[in-house]
Amino acid sequence: MNYLKSLKSRVVGDNSESKIAEILPVSSEPFECKPNECVNGFKESCFSLRSDAAATPLYETAEPSSLHFLVSTGTTDWEHDAFEQKGTILNTFNSKANNLARSSNITIKSNVTNEPLNISDPQSITLNKLDVLILPWFVWIRGITKDNIDEVFTKIKQILQSEKNDDTVKGNQAENLISKLTNVEGLVVTKDPNMSVILLCSHRTRDKKCGITAPIMKKEFDSQLRDLELYRDSGDDRPGGVKVIFVNHVGGHKFAANVLIYNKHGEFVWFARCTPLNVKFILNETVQHHKVFPANVRACSTFNAVKW
Incomplete structure (x- = not known):
């Protein structure tokens, strides 16, 4: 399926951005920050992708859930x-x-x-x-x-x-x-008092790469959330925070790291091929301003805001 999707995009072009833009605003900010803007260091090799996974258009390789x-x-x-x-x-x-x-x-x-x-x-x-x-x-x-x-x-x-x-x-x-x-x-x-919940696959038994990348991603998310005064752990019920949670297999581990975001404001976004260099964008643009970077979106949807 992904091979056919990739082949089609090379032949007729990929219109994913226009489809996504009909659902959520597209950000003009770069998806990656500079390495020195990350709070924590990491090995880039942990996030290396196979050539097919790096080239496959991502949009509609996953499905939002009701x-x-x-x-x-x-x-x-x-x-x-x-x-x-x-x-x-x-x-x-x-x-x-x-x-x-x-x-x-x-x-x-x-x-x-x-x-x-x-x-x-x-x-x-x-x-x-x-x-x-x-x-x-x-x-x-x-x-x-x-x-x-x-x-x-x-x-x-x-x-x-x-x-x-x-x-x-x-x-x-x-x-x-x-x-x-x-x-x-x-x-x-x-x-639930949080304004956003972010999900990271940490299912090492299912895929070793997820077990490696998830803790690295969470460490960077937590560090930047602390700087923004949005970090919440499981014992912190202050409203308006962001909680980062490990989950089991979500599908598409070859695109790891997968990052699934639910915003109480009314958006769901599933990013893939993520590294710690993308955390700043995700927090600033997607969590706080409800915008996306289309090239890394696997799925997205909107819903009426939950007002608490």
């Missing part, structure tokens, strides 16, 4: 299939998410993350009680178990069916979700 479930596991690497961990309810959760996607005719993506677990709760430690961040709703559902998981997905499905296939109502859907789940036994439903 919903993205992020399940906390407290680790930065996982089994090859991160949802096939025996003795947990991860597989149950993933199956129900896939069923919801089919029955609602939408695209849903599920990932596990390095977000911390409640170490005082044995069910959380064994991943039989799940904490899940739902994007782009920016809503946390904490305490999903085998006893309430059916009700959780039933409520989500009701919301999707009542406002079907309309990505302009994400904010309303989020408010409705909180209202519907507030009284479900065992759940704690809260609003």
